[in-house]
């Protein structure tokens with residue numbers, strides 16, 4: 191049989207099989223097969239089961255064999271919230287934050303997002319692309335096979351379109367899947383501040399020029415807004431996301447990160463795919479999310495990096511029945527990491543999620559947050575062979591070892607994209 195691959199020698203095969211998305215106690219069900227194997231053809235999974243079941247298939251006997259030597263296999267992580275394209279770190283602000291300056295104080299002094307905007311506008315496309323390419327290799331090295339990527343450090347027509355164009359070029363040039371989101375509404379750019387009606391003028395630019403252009407060039411699937419104190423109001427977010435929807439861009443939202451603005455309720459009303467951060471949600475917000483199909487995406491890397499004590503109420507969200515996902519929020523200001531295993535460690539120790547819940551949130555529920563749950567996020571017949579192999583004896587060791595990389599190899603559509611380590 192041509193092009194068939196047998197992945198064998200799996201001590202624990204975390205299939206995540208069954209209906210997605212997962213809510214409540216279903217987050218704990220990893221569908222583990224002990225001594226498992228997988229058969230892959232043309233990038234898709236054709237059989238999953240115990241070694242005895244899969245290796246007995248005629249196709250398995252003819253297939254090329256890849257023995258993972260008793261390691262743990264799970265679906266590749268789906269990182270549903272990143273700000274992939276940016277020009278440089280903001281290490282200079284890191285020290286200010288350690289000395290006690292708040293994220294908002296730094297932003298008011300021209301730091302924060304505006305600092306990254308200045309750096310991005312001055313950077314060449316080649317430099318931006320090279321930085322992103324390096325990050326994508328790192329994502330794969332930590333077991334991630336699909337990422338969402340947002341614009342939002344350009345904040346003018348040329349720069350925003352340039353970022354989204356780079357998402358498209360990078361998608362074509364390297365193996366990770368990149369899901370593109372337009373986040374022109376990240377913050378009001380400097381040139382619109384300090385003049386009467388400046389913020390409204392920028393919103394008009396988004397509504398009348400950028401959203402139509404992004405949609406007509408098919409440069410994004412989703413439209414996002416940073417709805418918070420110092421960024422956009424709930425009313426502005428509503429207009430921007432409704433205009434996005436009119437042009438075929440599905441909504442998602444940065445909500446209740448620094449303060450409670452009511453953005454979660456707006457996300458639910460608009461049928462947003464996801465509503466992210468949620469450190470300041472109240473009980474009514476949790477109830478609304480639980481009754482909806484909007485994913486509650488938690489980003490504990492931000493709170494960790496900023497040294498904040500208040501994490502999102504993951505236990506309450508899970509117990510209420512919300513669809514909880516986890517993501518890195520990879521960005522230079524608040525969460526400079528590409529490591530989903532580190533996010534799992536934080537989810538366990540800070541959000542009090544179990545290792546099983548955290549893995550479900552980082553795979554099938556992340557896939558649902560990107561509306562790709564039919565293709566990725568679990569290891570089932572007909573789905574893409576996107577998987578990560580971890581050099582651990584038990585899946586719980588993935589979050590247990592923190593700040594270490596135990597990912598041994600990563601495969602995208604049945605091809606090794608990160609060669610076996612050590």
Ligand SMILES: [Zn+2]
Nearest residue numbers: 271273444519
């Ligand atoms: Zn973000």
